[in-house]
Amino acid sequence: MNDNLQVATFAGGCFWCTEAVFLRLEGVEKVVSGYTGGHIKNPAYREICTGRTGHAEAIQIFYDENRISYKELLEIFFATHDPTTLNRQGNDIGTQYRSSIFYHNDIQKQSAEDFIKYLENEQIFDSPIVTEIELLGPFYNAEDYHQNYYNQNSEQGYCQFVINPKLKKLRANYSNKLKTI
Template structure:
């Protein structure tokens, strides 16, 4: 058996419960970790993140096999399953911790992210310009255990029903061939 060469992508698209649930369902994605990145303090806790004063975004770290799904395909799904045109906000979630961001790890990821944004804007895919931040990845801190695998463990909770389920329905309808 050949060695699997996993790559990593880090996205912030509002609440990490939502983005985690979306990307866990994709072929080629082996792991999704909810966490915090883009801020100024070490080892932040959720209670600090929610103040918006640490500069961290709720983000997910995606481990994926590029033989099954490319970084560009992950970007397509990222942009299709959140609103990249609202600054520091996703739905009712407001603050810098809920910003739309791509935290790249190399020049190729940076180039692909910027090309995707330019393409989506030039094609008028969204009614407003994309405000997604494209920044180098700094330290990524895993969120507390109760945030990990949140939707799968709490799918009957109201937030999951009203906010995450519509995202999963869109994923199912738009990217069916990419699902596990």
């Protein structure tokens, strides 16, 4: 395995969306969909959907820091979801769809805080950023059918109407960061 691999954990609404975005980036080796930030052990999707476990749908991004930086991941994270809506992304509503950065160490925490300050100072968004910055606790992998969801179900309605526009925006704004196929 690559010795330069680092891990970032983000929640930006439905993990199918965020996984599809980050899988396309040069330097990203693997993305795992899962649950974190809650108060029960080994939650299942049916429990997460209720919003009562406190978990967020999140992704863990395994990336080569020599090819893509944590700051670049943050930039793409904020560009491909709405960090100004509390516990909501589009029609997905509930704390499980919150915008959150789960930091692994103090450097990631400081980078996230600094990046949010930059976005606020530059008034990039019309509304206040509500993205939480939380210490990563246990991360539970989602069920197998959630992994690589978009690539396996791209013709499904949700993928067509919710994920495709995010990927279009990614291609338009970050074509230089995308893997060549």
